[in-house]
Every structure is written in C-alpha cells, then in structure tokens.
Amino acid sequence: MSNTLPIESFPDWSRFIAAVWNHGRSVKNINPELVETHVNAAAESVKDSVIQRNEARSIRPSSFLSCARHAYFFLKGEPAGEMPDEIGSTFAVGHLLHELSYCAVKSGIPAGFKVSTEVAVDLPNWWPKEHDSFTKQGHVDMLIEIEDPEEAKKYLPVAVVERQPKMLIDFKTMGGYGYRKHGKAIFDYDPDGFGYISQLSTYASALGVEEYGAVIAGINRDQLQARLNTRLVDASILKWNINRLQENLKKAIEGEDPGEEFLVRHKSEASFYCGRGGKPGYCPFKDVCRANPKLV
Numbered sequence: 112m113s114n115t116l117p118i119e120s121f122p123d124w125s126r127f128i129a130a131v132w133n134h135g136r137s138v139k140n141i142n143p144e145l146v147e148t149h150v151n152a153a154a155e156s157v158k159d160s161v162i163q164r165n166e167a168r169s170i171r172p173s174s175f176l177s178c179a180r181h182a183y184f185f186l187k188g189e190p191a192g193e194m195p196d197e198i199g200s201t202f203a204v205g206h207l208l209h210e211l212s213y214c215a216v217k218s219g220i221p222a223g224f225k226v227s228t229e230v231a232v233d234l235p236n237w238w239p240k241e242h243d244s245f246t247k248q249g250h251v252d253m254l255i256e257i258e259d260p261e262e263a264k265k266y267l268p269v270a271v272v273e274r275q276p277k278m279l280i281d282f283k284t285m286g287g288y289g290y291r292k293h294g295k296a297i298f299d300y301d302p303d304g305f306g307y308i309s310q311l312s313t314y315a316s317a318l319g320v321e322e323y324g325a326v327i328a329g330i331n332r333d334q335l336q337a338r339l340n341t342r343l344v345d346a347s348i349l350k351w352n353i354n355r356l357q358e359n360l361k362k363a364i365e366g367e368d369p370g371e372e373f374l375v376r377h378k379s380e381a382s383f384y385c386g387r388g389g390k391p392g393y394c395p396f397k398d399v400c401r402a403n404p405k406l407v
Contacts, residue, residue: 114139114140114218114219115134115135115140115218115219115220115221115222116130116131116134116135116219116220116221116266117134118221118265118266119266120265120266120267120268121266121267122268123267123268123271123343124255124267124271124275124278124324124326124343125326125341125342125343126341127266127267128216128255128278128280128326128328128339128341129328129338129339129340129341130219131215131216131219131220131221132212132215132216132219132328132339133215133219133338133339134215134219135214135215135216135217135218135219135220136211136212136214136215136218136219140218140219141214141215141218142214142217142218145214145217145218146211146214148214149210149211149213149214150207150210150211150214152210152229153206153207153209153210153211156203156206157203157206157207160199160200160202160203160205160206161199161200161203162199163199164193164194166191166193166194167191169244169245169246170182170185170186170244170245170246171245171246171249172234172246172249172309172310172313172314173249173306173310174306175191175306175395176306176309176310176313176356176359177303177304177305177306177309177373177384178372178373178394179355179359179362179363179369179372179373180368180369180370180371180372180373180396180400181394181395181396182359182360182363183362183363183366183367183368183369184396184399184400185244185363185396186244186363186364186366187366189396189399191395191396192394192395192396192397192398201332204284204332205284205332208282208284208330208332209252209282209284209330212282212328212330212339213226213228213229213252213253216253216255220255221262221265221266222259222262223257223258223259223260223261223262223263223265224255224256224257224258224262224263225255225256225257225258226253226254226255227253227254227255227256228252228253229250229251229252230250230251230253230254230318231248231249231250232248232249232250232251232314232317232318233247233248233317234246234247234248234249234313234317235313235316235317235353237316237353237356237357237360238313238317238360239360239364242364249313249314249317251279251281251314251317251318252280252281252282253279253280253281253282254277254278254279254280254318254320255277255278255280256276256277257272257276257277260272260273260276274323275323275324276323277318277320277323278320278323278324278325278326279311279314279315279318279320279323279325279326280325280326280327280328281307281310281311281314281325281326281327281328282328282329282330283307283327283328283329283330284329284330284332285329285330285331285332285340286331286332286333287331287333287334289329290329290331290333290334290337290340293327293329293340293342294329294340294342296342298342298344298345298348299345299347299348299351301377301380302373302376302377302380302381302383302384304373304381304383304384304385304393304394305384305393307327308327308344308348308349308352309352309356311325311327311344311349312348312349312350312352312353312356313353313356315349315353316349316353321346321349321350321353322346323346324343324344324345324346324349325343325344325349326341326342326343326344327341327342327344328340328341328342329341329342368403368405369407370405370406370407371385371400371404371405371406371407372407373385373394374387375406375407385397385400386401387401
C-alpha cells in the first residue's frame with residue numbers, strides 16, 4: 112500500500128513501532144484486506160474466551176513465572192486460584208485488540224521491514240520440555256525484521272539498524288491504572304507481578320534475539336484513543352531474567368521451596384500483586400503462600 116508511514120527519523124525501535132501502529136490504525140491508512148484477515152482470526156479466540164474457563168493447566172511462558180514460588184506450588188499439586196467467571200469478556204477484548212494491532216502495524220510499516228505475527232516457536236533448550244507440566248511450544252505476538260538496511264536507516268539510526276536487526280514485540284492490553292504504571296516502570300527494579308518480562312525473556316531466548324532487547328507494547332483498553340505505550344526492554348534485563356528463570360525452574364523440579372522470594376525481592380512494592388497489606392492480590396497461589404511463610 113502507499114499509505115505506509117511517511118519518512119521520519121525515530122531514535123529507537125520503541126518510538127518507531129508506536130508511530131507505525133498509530134499511523135496504520137487510521138481509517139485512511141489501514142488495509143481493508145488485512146482487517147478482514149485479522150478480525151476473522153480474532154473471532155474464534157473471542158468466542159472461546161467467553162464460553163471457556165481461562166485457567167492455565169500447564170506452566171507456560173505466560174503463566175506461573177513471575178514469582179519463583181509459582182512453579183514450585185504448581186508442581187507440588189497446589190490448586191491455583193480460579194479467575195472470576197466474568198473475566199471472559201476481558202480476554203475477548205484483548206484478543207481483538209491484539210489482532211487489530213497486528214493489522215495496524217502491517218498496514219503502516221514502511222518498505223525495508225518484514226512483520227510476522229503469532230509466530231509459533233519451540234521453547235528454548237533450558238525450558239523443561241521433558242516434564243508433562245510444562246508446555247512445549249508457544250506463540251510470539253510479533254517479530255519485525257530489517258530486510259533492507261538502507262531503507263530502514265531512513266527511520267532508525269545507523270547504530271540501531273546494525274545492532275538490532277530484529278525486534279520482538281509483545282502486546283499487552285491494560286486497564287488505565289496498569290497502562291500508567293507501565294509507562295513509568297523501571298524493568299530491572301519494579302515488580303513484574305504479571306510476568307510480562309518473564310514471558311518476554313523466554314520468547315526472546317526461544318528466538319535467539321535476546322541480544323537485541325525487546326518491546327512491550329501496552330494498549331489502553333479503557334481509552335482506545337490513547338497512544339501505544341511502547342517500552343524497550345534492554346538486553347541485559349532479558350538475560351538476567353533468563354538466568355533467574357533457569358535457576359527457579361530447576362529448583363521447582365527438584366522440589367526445593369524458594370520461599371517468598373517475590374516479597375523479599377520487592378518488599379512492600381510486591382503487596383499489590385501478592386495480596387498483602389490489605390491488597391486483594393493477583394497471585395494464583397496467594398492463599399497457600401500466605402499460609403506457608405518461608406523467607407529465603
């Protein structure tokens with residue numbers, strides 16, 4: 112299409128992707144054929160979201176990784192807390208916004224870049240795929256590759272084009288509060304209670320792109336006119352999390368209780384996720400964790 116992003120220089124992948132997404136979602140620029148493809152792709156997921164329960168029945172990159180104790184309790188056979196029966200519509204909206212975002216980026220991306228979405232990947236070698244409790248494969252939201260460096264240099268600095276020829280993007284639909292927190296997060300310090308960085312690190316390792324960093328793209332489901340909140344996660348943070356996950360999963364398989372390591376790591380900041388200090392908490396094992404205190 113001719114309605115791709117006009118030539119403009121962006122300082123990094125994060126702001127480039129946000130601009131492509133915003134340009135591509137305009138009714139003037141979006142590709143109708145892509146709309147039909149991606150809306151149809153969303154339909155089945157939307158239907159499943161509202162008629163099926165969404166609890167994870169295995170450990171996968173998107174579940175049970177934010178705290179070291181999650182995998183330990185799961186493998187021990189402790190039941191995870193159930194999600195509300197009415198949560199289906201939230202997941203349904205998320206699926207639709209993901210597919211519309213894929214459509215927007217593909218519509219707005221300029222020449223020189225290749226966009227792949229819902230990429231099936233085998234999980235990395237360190238992932239315990241031999242255990243039945245662990246999923247064997249996963250899906251990456253989006254991978255953008257530079258196919259023509261000279262074209263790419265019209266939009267990104269030379270150093271970025273040469274050092275980051277691929278970029279992994281993970282879209283997350285967020286409520287207004289989470290969207291605002293995401294915009295301020297310091298990823299090597301703030302609590303990753305929903306496991307966003309853990310998931311991103313696992314998929315980066317699976318694709319062998321952890322050296323390039325990755326982007327978490329937050330979509331504000333409460334204000335759909337809001338900008339795409341893109342945050343570039345540095346390679347050093349991905350590598351640190353890959354090492355942390357390897358150690359945590361090894362201990363869980365060996366039956367070693369890591370204790371309340373999320374609380375120890377983040378102290379009072381963890382209460383929002385852990386359900387401490389009067390907070391409801393999002394941890395699926397918050398009750399059994401609270402009943403079995405064991406500080407690391």
